[in-house]
Amino acid sequence: MKEELIKKAYEIAVERYAAVGVDVEKALEQLQKISLSLHCWQADDVTGFENPDSVLSGGIQATGNYPGKARNIDEVRQDILKAASYIPGHHRLNLHATYGDFKGKFVDRDEIEPKHFESWMQWGKEHGMKLDFNSTSFSHPKSGSLSLANPDKEIRDFWIEHTKRCRAIADAMGKYQNDPCIMNLWIHDGSKDITVNRLYYRQLLKNSLDEIFIKKYDNEKDCIEAKLFGIGAESYTVGSYDFYLGYGVKNNKIVTLDTGHFHPTESIADKISSLLLFTSEIMLHVSRPIRWDSDHVTIMNDDTLDLAKEVVRCNALSRVHIGLDYFDASINRIGAYVIGARATQKCLIQALLEPLAQLRKYEANEQFFERLALLEEAKSLPWNAVWDMFCLKNGVPVGESFIPEIEKYETAITSKR
Ligand code: RNT
Numbered sequence: 407m408k409e410e411l412i413k414k415a416y417e418i419a420v421e422r423y424a425a426v427g428v429d430v431e432k433a434l435e436q437l438q439k440i441s442l443s444l445h446c447w448q449a450d451d452v453t454g455f456e457n458p459d460s461v462l463s464g465g466i467q468a469t470g471n472y473p474g475k476a477r478n479i480d481e482v483r484q485d486i487l488k489a490a491s492y493i494p495g496h497h498r499l500n501l502h503a504t505y506g507d508f509k510g511k512f513v514d515r516d517e518i519e520p521k522h523f524e525s526w527m528q529w530g531k532e533h534g535m536k537l538d539f540n541s542t543s544f545s546h547p548k549s550g551s552l553s554l555a556n557p558d559k560e561i562r563d564f565w566i567e568h569t570k571r572c573r574a575i576a577d578a579m580g581k582y583q584n585d586p587c588i589m590n591l592w593i594h595d596g597s598k599d600i601t602v603n604r605l606y607y608r609q610l611l612k613n614s615l616d617e618i619f620i621k622k623y624d625n626e627k628d629c630i631e632a633k634l635f636g637i638g639a640e641s642y643t644v645g646s647y648d649f650y651l652g653y654g655v656k657n658n659k660i661v662t663l664d665t666g667h668f669h670p671t672e673s674i675a676d677k678i679s680s681l682l683l684f685t686s687e688i689m690l691h692v693s694r695p696i697r698w699d700s701d702h703v704t705i706m707n708d709d710t711l712d713l714a715k716e717v718v719r720c721n722a723l724s725r726v727h728i729g730l731d732y733f734d735a736s737i738n739r740i741g742a743y744v745i746g747a748r749a750t751q752k753c754l755i756q757a758l759l760e761p762l763a764q765l766r767k768y769e770a771n772e773q774f775f776e777r778l779a780l781l782e783e784a785k786s787l788p789w790n791a792v793w794d795m796f797c798l799k800n801g802v803p804v805g806e807s808f809i810p811e812i813e814k815y816e817t818a819i820t821s822k823r
């Protein structure tokens with residue numbers, strides 16, 4: 407698209423928004439400051455580098471076999487940089503514990519150390535990407551259906567040790583990058599069929615967490631991710647939302663809300679304002695569940711828009727960490743990153759451009775027709791001209807022009823893998 411046209415459309419948008427009391431430049435400045443945490447696992451269908459033949463377990467699934475999946479650390483890095491070059495702004499990278507630089511050696515989960523992630527830290531610094539981290543309880547011979555909640559003390563201790571090490575690694579990352587590393591804990595623990603010991607496993611998980619969190623760190627922030635169910639664990643999930651909400655509030659931990667981890671009609675957006683009153687921060691895993699936690703590529707749909715609007719309406723951008731979490735193996739994986747990240751940003755810019763002051767005035771005056779009318783009109787205000795300007799300013803392709811670029815990369819690189 408011609409630069410001149412983008413600028414012209416932007417100028418018109420600035421005026422249009424000014425008429426409803428919105429400062430477009432301020433919205434752009436705010437969007438510029440939002441770093442998404444890009445999940446490393448879209449690049450290789452959650453395989454990691456611990457064992458190239460590992461089979462994904464833990465009730466999650468990457469379906470599809472589109473060619474070009476990254477096969478090693480260099481390819482993951484190359485693909486992530488490529489994807490990031492089409493996403494405006496500065497972003498973070500979210501690593502799983504199985505993505506260490508193990509240099510061809512088998513390092514078990516209870517043996518990982520900061521040194522295995524040193525090259526990531528250097529790489530991150532070199533490319534202006536701060537790191538976040540996740541413990542990995544799935545895809546391992548000791549995963550089974552129970553890890554931190556396993557009645558077998560030996561297995562439980564193995565995962566406790568793993569998770570403790572993950573916190574130490576996250577702290578090292580946070581220190582290195584001079585910015586806290588967000589350390590997320592999600593475990594798949596649950597059961598396929600009815601259990602008559604719901605309390606027992608939850609008690610075990612609580613005890614494991616208490617032990618894991620004994621040590622205090624200054625450079626990492628702990629998050630606990632709840633889930634409704636997993637494939638093969640349909641009847642019971644130890645780490646349910648109630649469980650982690652209670653644990654998080656009581657122990658001052660951040661609760662991770664994955665948009666695929668609730669009942670299909672439950673509003674995740676509605677949880678933001680409640681959580682903010684009882685926990686210091688929130689971690690989001692922005693995904694797109696289709697009928698189940700299918701981890702489809704995030705798009706600009708009502709769910710994502712509502713979520714972004716709630717964060718902005720609560721004035722909570724500094725307290726909410728926004729990560730992506732999906733893994734689609736059926737389309738170009740670099741394209742998947744770009745679509746999901748840009749869609750999230752498109753939702754955020756619309757949220758930032760909302761004529762909130764006027765809407766709140768109407769609401770305070772009980773002018774409900776006016777409130778609804780402006781909410782409706784706001785949907786078709788020219789936010790896309792502001793988004794195009796954001797892309798232009800950040801030197802990334804405007805509009806659909808990233809499509810042929812990703813096609814070129816596919817022809818030259820990923821199709822040859
Ligand atoms: C699984 C959780 C978890 C994972 C990643 C790979 O349902 O959403 O966050 O997707 O850790």
Ligand code: ZN
Pocket residue numbers: 592631664691731
């Ligand atoms: Zn998640």
